[in-house]
Structures are given as structure tokens and as C-alpha cells.
Amino acid sequence: MAETELTKEIKKALLYYTKADQAGVYGCYEVCLGAGYGDEYVDFMTMSSTNVFQSYEIKISLSDLKSKAKLSFCGDYNYIVLPTELYRREAVKEELKYHTARGIGILLYGDCFGQKYISQERISRKRTLNIGRKVELMHYMIRSLSRYPVKLAKAVE
Template sequence: MSKTNDTRRVEEALWKAHAKQGVFGAFEVTIGWFGKEIVDFIAYKTTGEFLCYEIKVSLSDFKSKASLSFHGDFNYYVIPEHLLEVLRDHTAKSFNSLNFKLFDTRLKNSGIG
């Protein structure tokens, strides 16, 4: 299956963000017990930390039942900005009666990184 333009852009951003001394990264790495899982991108810092990233580019991809390969010291979803807006809208509709915001723009780490 070929990758979407969104997936390629997210991968490029991940690669650029980790292209520095003391950080090593790789895409689609087999991980976990008996190699049954694949992490979309993994980075290793020479400080001894592993960072795992799951790339999601659509709402259906985000809601997928596929297992998440979150085995790192730090684990992240990486999404394009348009999906963030879809998730905010979807969340607002789901929690409207509770006056609850899952993606609150006031939170320090809620933006695009």
C-alpha cells in the first residue's frame, strides 16, 4: 500500500525533529515480544531513552483497533493539524453535555509539536 501525502509529511517532520547528535531514529521497526508489533517511528537518545511514535492521519486510522506499539519510555501520537481539528470537533460533540474538552488549547502540550 502506498503512503498518503500526509503520512509522508509527518514522517519527514519526525525525521527532521530527530536529526541531531545523540539521537538515532528509524521507521517501521519490529518491536515487542516475538516481534509481533511494528512501531511507526522509534528514536533512541544516548541518554538511554526510547521514544515511540504512532502516526495517524485520519479519524478512521485514529479509531483503528490495531494495537499500539507503545513500548518506549515516552510514547506519542503524531497527527497532521487537520486531524487535530477533526478530533477537537468530534470530542466537542461527544462531550458537549459534560462541558468537557479533551483537546483543550490552554494546556501547555496540546499544540502541534
């Protein structure tokens, strides 16, 4: 299924919010998790130069939040990213209780006077990942990042 414009906007805003456009933080969209070709995806993941992983799942509607698509919370810190208008709905807050009780953070995407921004609504609780899991996540990010030079090369052909 093709990404909506809103999803694309949120992904771009996450790049800047996480500072993955600067030195010391490495970001990747659509990180494929699992052996071989993988079996699940996380919408955006960052790794810092100190090996701290953060994963972000973007949800733009209540049906998206309730869908059977797995929410892949694999980082030291994990977040659900929602449009502010969606978060204000009582049914959404009820749906999020399950995740927030497990330490998942909430980030909100909004627009104020024409400026797009991401704000932190709820902080993520730190999980402890062992070194083996961190190496796996590095592998998944590298594998997923390898898509970009291939896309670039094909676009030039």
C-alpha cells in the first residue's frame, strides 16, 4: 500500500526531530527485522554513536492503530507517532493505554502557524537490550540502508 502524504510528512519531521540529519545519530526508514528477508518492519529507527536504539511506529488513523500490522518495538526506547488531532480522540487514548502501560512513548505531529513539528507527549521507558540484540539491530539497519544506493543507481540508469 502506498504511503499517504501525511505519513511522508511525519517521516521527514522524525528525521529532524531525532537529529538523524546530523553527526552522531544514524537513521533508517522501514527497517526490516528478522532473518533472511525479514518478517516485520519498523517505520523508522535510529542508532546513536553510543549504540542507543530508538524505534518509531507511525499511525495516522484509528483503523491504522487497530490494524493487525505488528507494532515493532525493538529499541532501547520506543515510540508511537500520531497526528495531534488523532491523539485528541478518546477512542485513540483508550487504544494507547495498552502500549503506554508497557513503557511505549508517544510523540505527536502537529502544525502551528504553518510550522510542522513533533512534540513529546509521553516519554518512553528504557528497555535493556543485550549486546547480541544490538548487533542484530545494527545488521538490520545496514541491510535496510542498502536499499538506498540501489534505488539511486537505478534512478540514474
